[in-house]
Amino acid sequence: MTATVGQQAQAAARANDVWKVYGSGEAQVIALRGVSAEFERGRFTAIMGPSGSGKSTLMHCLAGLDSVTRGTVSIGATTVTGLGDSGLTKLRRDKVGFIFQQFNLLPTLTAKENILLPLSIAGRKPDPAWYDTVIKTVGLQDRLDHRPAQLSGGQQQRVACARALVSRPEVIFADEPTGNLDSRSGAEVLGFLRNSVREHNQTIVMVTHDPTAAAYADRVVFLADGQIVSELIEPTAETVLDTMKKLDAPAEVGN
Amino acid sequence: MFRATLKSLLARKVRLILSGLAVVLGVMFVSGAFVLTDTLGRSFDSVFADGFSEIDVNVAAKPKVEVNEMEGEQTAAPLPAAVVDRVKQVPGVASATGIVNADGARVIGSNGKVVTSFGPPQLGENWIGESDLMQLREGRAPQAENEIVLNKALATTAKVQVGQKVGVLTAFESKKRDFTLVGIMGYSGDRDSIGGVNEVFFTTPVAQRLMLGEPDTFSSITLRAADGVSDETLRDDVARNLGADFDVKTGEQVAADASASLKEGLSFFNKILLGFAAVALLVGTFLILNTFSIIVAQRTRELALMRAIGASGRQIIGSVVLEAIAVGLIASVLGLAAGIGVGALLAFLFGKLAGGLTLAGIGVPAAAVIGSFGVGLVITVVAALLPALRASRIPPIAAMQDVATPDRPLTKVTVAGAVVTGIGAVLLFLGLSGNAGGQTLSTILGGVLFAFIGVALLTPLISRPVVSLLGAIFSWSVPGKLGRLNSGRNPRRTAITAAALMVGIALVTGVTVILDSAKGSISALAQDTIKAELVISGQQGGPRPPSFDPGVLDKAKALPGVRMVDGEYGDMGRIDGESTWVAASSDIASLRQIFGAKATAGDIDRLGPTQMLASSDTATSRGWSVGSTVNVQLTRGEARTYTISGIYESSQLTNPVTLPATAAKDFAIPQPIQGFIQLAPGTQVADVQPQVETLLADSPEVSVADRDAFIKQQTSSLDGLLTMIQILLALAIVIAVLGIINTLALSVLERTRELGLLRAIGLRRGQTMGMITVEAVVISVFGALLGVAVGSGLGAAVVEALKDEGITDLILPWGQMGVFLGLAAIIGVVAAVLPAVRAARINVLGAIAHD
Ligand SMILES: Nc1ncnc2c1ncn2[C@@H]1O[C@H](COP(=O)(O)OP(=O)(O)OP(=O)(O)O)[C@@H](O)[C@H]1O
């Protein structure tokens, strides 16, 4: 079954019949089987699904971190599929932001330096007003000169969020950003991810396992076994949980 | 980006310092070499400028035979005393003084031994009175035939006092003659000598007779210009007046020339030091390459993150290269500083050894600074380039995954290694077979370099079986097994670390093979050919070989049981305009009877006063045959024509040409420098030796030894050379040890988590240390094995190429090789100490939580 969802003109990211196959022969794994999806500008989309269903793979392919076996991916007006290294570099620099589960901050740099790193790599100056807004949004004013080791997990993830926000990318991809956080810090991080969508028209695509986290999104896309199987608009934790349960049952049969 | 690079550099300073140390040592050699030669060069300048400060213009006869610094000393032709009077007539000359000044005045110290010199000449001069420069410190001037004055430096070394009897050997008398020391002189500024030169002052007639061999002659004439006459004008006037047979120079010119000829010797020394710098830097390159590779591997995640947030591949290369530049800069600064220290120290030691050379201030020439920074930066950046490229190829996705970079196949490296080794072999073949045009040395060196790099590239492939074989020795214990597995884990890393050690050990082994083979071949030949039971000779210290009184030869001949005695003389002469080593034998029959020469043409048993013998090689290359006539100019006397009357087969032991004994009086050293005594059958060596010793009592520069001792003594100079080269190359090995420490320390750091886990499941501290030590020993023994193999190969190739030069026996120093392997094991243990301690101290809990 191939589901095409969320048709809209001004998609920030789009996948068109994307297949991803790892390995070959005996070891072959088909991680994505013909996924087509659009992620509208200015919306917060969550991707959910059982472990191994291909969520991270989809995200990596969308972000141009990994190549697709078949199909096309585009970010804004740029077709990602087929870009060379310099094109991909430019894409990552200008159009894409990342938030990782393991924070992934440079241990040798301070929080502020980590936040400004993408801009300094691209050789750009931060917009001071926007920088201040971001810092205020993530609430890190008094932690800017600390190193990652001197910050809590929640604070580190907020630094990572600020780093993704500060260059105002077309899309921010977040892979289980709250996976390593307790529920309170998680809620804080999710809160300002949602704010940045609401107030600053940022586009965010987030992979998560947690129905409560998914409820912060405007829309949830469900993956199972490498295919999009369902979606919810304006989800709540309950509706997400329900859908997940429905998905789990046939999956177990499948196993 | 720049900032991120600097920060990450600071965070890893310890590792970079370790790898930078290799560059520091290499750069130290470079700057040390330049500082040393500059300092000594300027010291020579000032010494000579001082020595010739009392001279406005100097007149000397043109030397009969020009010799360069490498061939021996220049001996000036004597100048008739009448020239002094002639020069005095030249307008503008205020005074003209005839000077006797020749090498070969050897004083016998109060211990009965000859005072030797390691460089500066031992001059015998005529006393020409005190001046601003020269003053008597004690006593008075020499007035009688048997009176001398010594300079203070010589008097101090010889431990003699005014009033004592002092024995002196002179240029024309290698038999001790006793003089009374009547005075001790010194130089202005409280200097005991200038440039460590030993000086004996005689009365003028005695100096002429004993140092120049002819009465009424001088070595040179020093002139002072009258007021208002410039040195240059006077020089030109005198030169015009005397004609083309004389060298007329201003004092400044003489000083500059004298200094320049010594500096030529220095530049040779400089090249040797730079050669060792090159070795150190080659080893250093391996080290830096390895360190940066490991650092890049460890930073994979960090670099991938940079890529994910938009850094381009070029920026990644830039950041790694920037790190390299920073390391290179710091290392260059440190190396330059260390080099200045080492250069100063060496200059000081050299000054001491050369008998108290007054050093000019330590100078840091531009070449030292440029060389240091150039070499330091280029080496570091070149070495970091490969790892930088690898870093730029890290996929951004590696930031999110624990992508274990798969073991890339070794095919490419191996093919590259085979090609490079092949190029090296071809270059070596070309160079050694003499087919490299005029570029023999550089072709051979290039071949060696390519061979090293090629083998280093092949090392990863070789390392697998060898390391697992070596490791098998330790596999009886768990830590041993783990250590062995670890050393086989990253073949490239192990390979480069081992290759760094290989270079040093291969060079030492190669040099040892060559020198041992040379030594073995020469002594085998000497054993086979020399038919003399006793040999008279001495150890050469300075530029002048020891000699002895020719009277000893006749007296020895008269001893009961002695069948034949031969005295050997030698000189650098010019034959038909070409510099050639010429020899003379006191008894020409010895050629056949003692040295086993075979005639290939003509008669070699007799030699008339105008006849000459040549070796077959010399005859061929110069196109001579029996009956050819040649023009021979010796150090002294007029040129003479000789007819070739016989040709003998060339061997290591034959001289290029042999002149009749009568020619020896015109040699620079007119006394025999070696004596060979053949005993009648049935005569005991022990019966004759003491009697010859007695005969030599007045020739203390030489002694008599039996044949075996003589051969050993002859080849012992090669031992000295070998030891010196080994000491210098040991530095390359020390650098390689740093490399092992570095690799291990980095590996330990990299495996913090794993080590923590091992400790958590019960590996004891001692076992952890054992594991690291096994890894180190395996790597270093592997490197030593490679080195011994490559070195033997290179050495054998050179020996093969030198077959025609008489190195016929290939001698592999098995004992030495065993020592190197043993040493390598010890090196491994030593190198493992710090990393092992560090590994053992790992905090178990922290390591497991370590990200
Ligand atoms: N590099 C790879 N090589 C081979 N197979 C892979 C690779 N990466 C992922 N896979 C496989 O692709 C499938 C999808 O993996 P993916 O990481 O996208 O799952 P996920 O939905 O993110 O799961 P989780 O919720 O556990 O993170 C899995 O079966 C996985 O084993």
Ligand SMILES: [Mg+2]
């Ligand atoms: Mg995942």
